[in-house]
Amino acid sequence: MTAGRGTRPSAATVEQVAERAGVSRSTVSRVVNGGSRVSPAALAAVRAAIEELDYVPNRAARSLASRQTHAIALVVPEDTNRFFGDPFFAAIVAGINAAITDSDYVLNLFIASNDPGSKTTRYLTGGNVDGAIVVSHHTADTFVNRIAEAVPLVFGGRPAVPRDAYYYVDVDNVAGGRLATRHLIDAGHRRIATIAGPGTMPAGEDRLLGFRSELADAGLEPFAVESGGFTAEGGAAAALHLLQEHPGARPDAIFAASDLMARGAVRALASVGVRVPEDIAVIGFDDSPVAVAERPYLTTVRQPSRRQGEAITEVLLARLAGAEPQHATILDCELVPRETA
Amino acid sequence: MTAGRGTRPSAATVEQVAERAGVSRSTVSRVVNGGSRVSPAALAAVRAAIEELDYVPNRAARSLASRQTHAIALVVPEDTNRFFGDPFFAAIVAGINAAITDSDYVLNLFIASNDPGSKTTRYLTGGNVDGAIVVSHHTADTFVNRIAEAVPLVFGGRPAVPRDAYYYVDVDNVAGGRLATRHLIDAGHRRIATIAGPGTMPAGEDRLLGFRSELADAGLEPFAVESGGFTAEGGAAAALHLLQEHPGARPDAIFAASDLMARGAVRALASVGVRVPEDIAVIGFDDSPVAVAERPYLTTVRQPSRRQGEAITEVLLARLAGAEPQHATILDCELVPRETA
């Protein structure tokens, strides 16, 4: 082994396949790309030759001639260093990968941290990929725009600064917020508070909107609206604040806009002797691993993250194939009743 | 926007840069690839032209001519669906990315799930990447061998089935195990048990070896050796089992080979009224987020995962550059004293 650089056994070429099959390069090329318009005999011969020679088309040559790279960039915005490690994004990547595996595209990973947009952007706008996916929740830097101008692009999640020309795939956070709130209402709760995400993130905003809407439809008003910053600590602090600010009348239920915040809230409540769900019911959002990492298991709203990743890719592939898919693709959430509500 | 497929504004080419700078294609090429052996005047002119035309080399053409793809594959073995989402791997990927960003290579992501090795392997062995990284802990499928035969490959973590020809970067799990055990001994503990990882994983084996060695050096014997499968549940069960099996003489300290198992153990102990660290000290391994996700914070051994990712890439890049790095690169661990020991 130990092939030095560039010292590969130089895989078979079209030329060799053609010779082996007794046809011309062109015919081999036709077989490789669709197989249409070739005689059954030639087709069989070429296929056999390909098999025997273990022929794999040279991507570079193909790209050069066809002016398509068959590569898709997955761009992770710079400010998201903890992108991986977050189960939510992990599931999305898994979905993207699954969908792309079924195609003949390759996924190029770009974590644009400590890069002021320049290098990655230059690469993407330089015609080195056919399309791009940006998975982000609160950045909408200008470099994204430049990418969008150069190649077809699809966002995971509604972009923070939406434009008509953008394509994105998102879960229905509004409906999810409604779902959670409805569950609380149906259980008889009336003094319902929420621990919301940061106002800069569309997902947080939408869930809050769903909360308010469902409450309004039921003729209720929010007991309180706290902010928890999508972290466990924030959730805990918000829950405690909720208790202190309203010594007389406690909320009887809390909708936390993420499982992390819900978990923090449940722990904080337990630490001050408040029972969940007996004293206060809590419902989260995401159905992330923390929901069942410890007792009590969180009642929550599941978002189909893996499916979202698949859908993102499907939309992009559709665009690359010349189709005109919807600009917005919205996926449904689902209630997951467990122990906390 | 909305560029159809292949309908890009066709970025500038060497030809255009050459014309703009008043030199030939070759000179431009030389400037782009190293800048050596060109007159200062020409160099300046070319650089200016490149800047003005926003020239980006066409990867496909470059690959075709140089017979190098400037792409590296990150292969995630098929049985690791939860690869992402694991903070350990997340940190490694971050490191890999950081190192690769500083080079002019591109990272191609292959999650080889639901693919029987065939498609990905064909791609990699077909000369479409210059090198590959396999991050795995307990798989050593034959497809890895085939990849290793085709391109330079570096493993993250010691491969389950080691071969002399393999290159890998690992943390010093043996030393880490010793470190943890030494910390327990220094604190005066003498009845020290361990909750080990699965025997199929090198990391688990090495940590256990370190545990045994340090104990032996101190003239001590393991109080008990349980198996926890690297999960929180396994850690909890092992801790409880430890208590039940030895009703008379409890261990006074436990070395859990992962933070997840340590966390499970601490929870289980608390659930039966055993105080940590007063009654039983517990030390983990990894310094993962769960170590500080809740109280008590875990005393643990930190492994430099991000650095490991960087080192993996560095070794691979060195090989691609024609150097002959060490086959094994071992990184040091570090004790992180917190609350549980």
Added chain:
DNA sequence: TTGTACGCGTTATCAC
């Protein structure tokens, strides 16, 4: 130091 000319493996455009 610089330029010329050829080849990398494939697709696309033609005639046949």
Added chain:
DNA sequence: GTGATAACGCGTACAA
């Protein structure tokens, strides 16, 4: 249906 042949954009002897 099939086969020449010209690009595709770049690296690199080789010559100057």
